[in-house]
Amino acid sequence: MSNKLHQLQSLFHSMDRALIAYSGGIDSTLVAKVAYDLLGDRALAVTADSPSLLPEELEDARTQAAEIGIAHRVVVTHEMDNPNYTSNPTNRCYFCKSELHDTLKPLALAEGYPYVVDGVNADDLQDYRPGIQAAQERGARSPLAEVGITKLEVREISKQLGLPWWDKPAQPCLSSRFPYGELITAEKLQRVGRSERYLRQRGWKTLRVRSDGDTARIELPPDEIQAFVSQTDLDSLVTAFRDFGFAYVTLDLEGYRSGKLNRVLADLPSARSSLLRPQPDTLQ
Structure with a gap:
């Protein structure tokens, strides 16, 4: 754990400034914590608010960001306006993450953040996650996945760092x-x-x-x-x-x-992310 935490810290140390796609879940909260510890006020956590987010999850995000100390902002996303999303196809998450990162990337570029990072972990690469592709296409990076940190390791590192929500249940949209x-x-x-x-x-x-x-x-x-x-x-x-x-x-x-509804997708190819390829230096 200490070695992977060191790698994660080194990754953020090399970034200088970063905007975190921050849902308030345990994964993106660990990313926000490490980013703030390394970058201070050069890190910004941004939470997307939409009908698919429980109000209490938004409040958790605010509370956790305040306890970490990281600057936090809420933006509104409009995936519900997109029939490609609301018709709920098998790649629904692609359109959700497209909307998210089409919102975050211009914000990051306008305010001088060369990186947008998210909370995708190494386990996510083994599941059907079309949203990962959408994030990649828009230049986002996934530090946890790059370092090879699994969901269990996210919890262990969070506990090691003293984060009181280290055992918070997963809460997808x-x-x-x-x-x-x-x-x-x-x-x-x-x-x-x-x-x-x-x-x-x-x-x-x-x-x-x-x-x-x-x-x-x-x-x-x-x-x-x-x-x-x-x-x-x-x-x-x-x-x-x-x-x-x-x-x-x-x-x-x-x-x-977890992911029970994906059983109907057994015949689809795995959604392993291209995060395994070299990552962009900065947003393009």
């Missing part, structure tokens, strides 16, 4: 709760967000509420399913979810698995 091909709307995103918030307020931290038409499918870690059924007032839960806009509520007996 709300659009990831919909099967490919189902139209995404602001109203659907809101009902998923409200449903997940309802469950978290009752003590269930690692979870997903998958949306399939009018049906909500709750995913929890397999070892929590029995406790959930025995401890939850199911009638109240169903009533709440119907109030949020769902007609039916189900529980996934397999349990939570």
Whole structure:
């Protein structure tokens, strides 16, 4: 861990100034922390706000940035205006990250940041992540992936650095709760967000509420399913979810698995990133 942290620090030391695509998740927060430690006020964290981001995630991003000390800015992105995104094709994330980096790159160039960096880690390169391609096409860099830091190592290094959110559950954008091909709307995103918030307020931290038409499918870690059924007032839960806009509520007996909706993509080629190629010196 010490060697990889040193490599990450050396990478930022060579950058001089950097803008961080900062979601508030554990990956981009570690990037922001190391960037600030090395660059100080020459580092800027920027969070994109849109309907696919839970309001509490935005508040977490603000809180964490303040604790780190890094300058933080919020910009609004408009991926929901793009039918290539809202129609929810298998490469939906490409259009999301295109919108993000088409917003961040001009900001970085206008304000003198030669680098835009994100929180993609080494594990992400082994998954189907079309958004990585969009970021690469716009000159963004992924320091964690370049150094070879995995998700587990992100947590270990964050804990080593004393970051209190080192064990924060992953929280991808709300659009990831919909099967490919189902139209995404602001109203659907809101009902998923409200449903997940309802469950978290009752003590269930690692979870997903998958949306399939009018049906909500709750995913929890397999070892929590029995406790959930025995401890939850199911009638109240169903009533709440119907109030949020769902007609039916189900529980996934397999349990939570990250990226479960990507199973339908088994025949597609891997989305391993071209981050394995030499990276650009600066934004072009």
